[in-house]
Amino acid sequence: MAVEITAAESxxxxxxxxxxxxxxxxxxxxxxxxxxxxxxxxxxxxGDFFKKFPERxxxxxxxxxxxxxxxxxxxxxxxxxxxxCFSVFMSLRCLDQVHTDVCYQNVDVKLIATHxxxxxxxxxxxxxxxxxxxxxxxxxxMTLICxxxxxxxANAVKAAAATPGPFYIRINRGFDNTVYRNPDYGFQVGKAVxxxxxxxxxxxACGSCVYEAxxxxxxxxxxxxxxxxxxxxxxxxxxxxxxxxxxxxxxxRIITVEDHTxxxxxxxxxxxxxxxxxxxxxxxxxxxxDKWSPIxxxxxxxxxxxxxxxxxxxxxxEILNKTVETGGGNxxxxxAITQSVLEVIKSALTVAKRTxxxxxxxxxxx
Amino acid sequence: xxxxxxxxxxxxxxxxAELRDLCMQTTQxxxxxxxxxxxxxxDILAALYFKSANFDFKKYDDxxxxxxxxxxxxAGIMLASLFSVLGSIPREDLKxxxxxxxxxxxxxxxxxxxxxDASTGSLGHGSSLALGMxxxxxxxxxxxxxxVILGDGECDEGSVWEAAMAGANFYGRGAENYIxxxxxxxxxxxxxxxxxMKLEPFADKWRAFGYEVIEVDGHNFxxxxxxxxxxxxxxxxxxxxxxxxxxxxxxxxxxxxxxLHHYGMYPPEKCVIAREDLAKVAKARLDVAKSFKKDTVExxxxxxxxxxxxxxxxxxxxx
Numbered sequence: 230m231a232v233e234i235t236a237a238e239s240x241x242x243x244x245x246x247x248x249x250x251x252x253x254x255x256x257x258x259x260x261x262x263x264x265x266x267x268x269x270x271x272x273x274x275x276g277d278f279f280k281k282f283p284e285r286x287x288x289x290x291x292x293x294x295x296x297x298x299x300x301x302x303x304x305x306x307x308x309x310x311x312x313x314c315f316s317v318f319m320s321l322r323c324l325d326q327v328h329t330d331v332c333y334q335n336v337d338v339k340l341i342a343t344h345x346x347x348x349x350x351x352x353x354x355x356x357x358x359x360x361x362x363x364x365x366x367x368x369x370x371m372t373l374i375c376x377x378x379x380x381x382x383a384n385a386v387k388a389a390a391a392t393p394g395p396f397y398i399r400i401n402r403g404f405d406n407t408v409y410r411n412p413d414y415g416f417q418v419g420k421a422v423x424x425x426x427x428x429x430x431x432x433x434a435c436g437s438c439v440y441e442a443x444x445x446x447x448x449x450x451x452x453x454x455x456x457x458x459x460x461x462x463x464x465x466x467x468x469x470x471x472x473x474x475x476x477x478x479x480x481x482r483i484i485t486v487e488d489h490t491x492x493x494x495x496x497x498x499x500x501x502x503x504x505x506x507x508x509x510x511x512x513x514x515x516x517x518x519d520k521w522s523p524i525x526x527x528x529x530x531x532x533x534x535x536x537x538x539x540x541x542x543x544x545x546x547e548i549l550n551k552t553v554e555t556g557g558g559n560x561x562x563x564x565a566i567t568q569s570v571l572e573v574i575k576s577a578l579t580v581a582k583r584t585x586x587x588x589x590x591x592x593x594x595x
Numbered sequence: 596x597x598x599x600x601x602x603x604x605x606x607x608x609x610x611x612a613e614l615r616d617l618c619m620q621t622t623q624x625x626x627x628x629x630x631x632x633x634x635x636x637x638d639i640l641a642a643l644y645f646k647s648a649n650f651d652f653k654k655y656d657d658x659x660x661x662x663x664x665x666x667x668x669x670a671g672i673m674l675a676s677l678f679s680v681l682g683s684i685p686r687e688d689l690k691x692x693x694x695x696x697x698x699x700x701x702x703x704x705x706x707x708x709x710x711x712d713a714s715t716g717s718l719g720h721g722s723s724l725a726l727g728m729x730x731x732x733x734x735x736x737x738x739x740x741x742x743v744i745l746g747d748g749e750c751d752e753g754s755v756w757e758a759a760m761a762g763a764n765f766y767g768r769g770a771e772n773y774i775x776x777x778x779x780x781x782x783x784x785x786x787x788x789x790x791x792m793k794l795e796p797f798a799d800k801w802r803a804f805g806y807e808v809i810e811v812d813g814h815n816f817x818x819x820x821x822x823x824x825x826x827x828x829x830x831x832x833x834x835x836x837x838x839x840x841x842x843x844x845x846x847x848x849x850x851x852x853x854x855l856h857h858y859g860m861y862p863p864e865k866c867v868i869a870r871e872d873l874a875k876v877a878k879a880r881l882d883v884a885k886s887f888k889k890d891t892v893e894x895x896x897x898x899x900x901x902x903x904x905x906x907x908x909x910x911x912x913x914x
Contacts, residue, residue, distance in 0.1 A: 292757035
């Protein structure tokens with residue numbers, strides 16, 4: 230029987246390695262589990278599963294569409310199929326198979342999409358997955374999870390194995406900053422995790438941006454006692470509507486943060502909930518603007534796109550200055566926020582360490 | 596070696612006659628349908644569902660039954676008609692084909708029609724799906740066969756060849772039970788396959804991908820059954836691809852071998868003519884079966900068994 234990954238171990242493992250260990254462990258408990266890989270057995274860390282269960286592992290070669298189709302066929306015949314490849318290909322190249330073979334047929338195919346967002350930063354836009362959350366969240370029957378770190382990935386993978394129907398779990402390349410020290414924090418599909426309490430504003434983040442949001446909140450808190458609530462919205466679909474409603478009612482200001490284009494992803498999903506709710510809230514979406522990202526180390530790219538702790542804290546000044554027009558009595562006058570909050574933001578900016586120095590030129594600006 | 600009994604052959608001819616006629620009527624009920632590619636594939640479907648495949652719609656959830664993935668999903672109207680002939684889809688339901696609120700649309704939904712093994716319609720998906728089903732059988736220790744029926748036009752899709760490669764690669768891991776049948780009607784929407792996107796040398800392509808190829812006349816039951824049974828026996832040490840040469844719009848004089856008859860609804864008076872044509876073809880085919888001299892068709896008899904096409908029953912009226 231495999232031993233569960235401990236918190237201490239998790240900090241020494243790349244997120245994909247944690248996935249690899251988890252799926253190998255699940256494979257022992259559930260003989261229906263099969264794994265598929267398009268020549269990415271090593272990079273997606275399915276090797277552990279392969280070593281234990283070679284008869285339940287299929288390397289389909291560099292043929293992602295075929296991988297998803299075979300996975301759906303396996304699932305139609307009673308298996309639980311985990312298929313893994315880079316997010317950019319999973320969401321775009323095999324989208325037709327994901328749409329029809331997996332979601333339309335509503336089968337037990339669990340897509341582990343690695344190298345999410347700009348986590349494979351140096352590889353350039355051919356290997357950045359900045360559209361996948363937006364694309365995948367529109368698919369009927371699909372559950373979409375973007376875990377914050379390795380332990381949450383393990384939780385998400387276990388939940389996917391235990392829950393019927395299609396899943397898309399978006400993880401990053403390499404190591405993630407540790408968000409959780411203990412796997413037993415009550416992970417539940419569709420339920421946001423409150424990472425910091427606060428009523429001045431709410432920062433809603435997913436994936437690698439959860440760590441950054443927590444850092445931003447502690448900067449604000451430490452400097453001037455500004456209380457930012459931080460929600461880890463690990464499940465993009467179905468999104469935790471209740472937690473967003475609560476944030477609107479109690480904090481009146483919401484910032485979303487994601488390593489994804491600002492079109493269609495977490496920010497858009499939250500915006501839909503706000504609009505549907507009918508109550509005004511000051512609102513900012515942080516993410517990658519509607520243009521191709523430069524290349525670079527993931528943490529540098531987060532700084533460049535202002536989705537790192539400094540960037541998130543800085544955007545607070547914008548949202549605290551925002552006036553919200555209220556149709557009824559529910560709104561607030563966000564413009565009345567005190568000058569002191571702005572000062573906090575400014576000081577936070579100087580405190581936060583940025584890999585990218587102001588004035589640095591990026592290749593797309595030269 | 597015996598292929599099928601004369602009585603089985605006669606039964607097949609009787610059923611496929613009913614099937615084609617029912618499908619033609621369904622194009623009327625549904626105000627349209629893919630008659631052309633449906634008629635070309637009808638005998639292949641009939642050979643599988645009525646004879647060679649281990650399939651009983653009453654036991655659709657039997658994990659040991661054969662799987663049949665009709666990758667050319669636009670033949671859904673023929674498949675629905677076939678399920679109606681089997682008794683799985685009530686005739687009244689078939690009459691709702693294409694209509695608002697029906698569970699039967701152009702491309703069948705595997706979650707709405709029990710026994711349909713895959714929701715197809717996006718071309719080039721079926722091979723991967725059927726292969727996955729074959730692989731699952733191996734893991735589960737089952738020996739069912741998994742068939743995919745491809746249109747020839749859809750073989751333009753790269754995913755077909757990804758799956759073809761994988762089928763040969765996974766021979767020994769389940770693909771021993773994976774059988775590909777291509778409905779080679781040589782037509783696609785914009786014209787003949789060889790004019791739109793050359794497929795030839797088609798059989799050589801499959802051979803190059805590691806398949807044992809059997810080419811047959813797809814409107815000749817003894818040949819079709821023999822090919823399928825040969826593939827089932829799995830003697831070649833590699834997966835089988837059966838290329839069934841067919842005619843689009845088979846059995847209707849004005850539609851046969853005419854790529855323009857892809858989708859549509861004939862005016863009622865033309866439909867009457869079409870059904871009369873189908874009756875003539877059915878009779879000609881039944882005559883071939885009935886006039887067979889022995890009780891059982893043997894492999895050595897196959898060469899002498901005529902395939903009925905338009906020239907055998909259609910006389911153009913003098914203008």
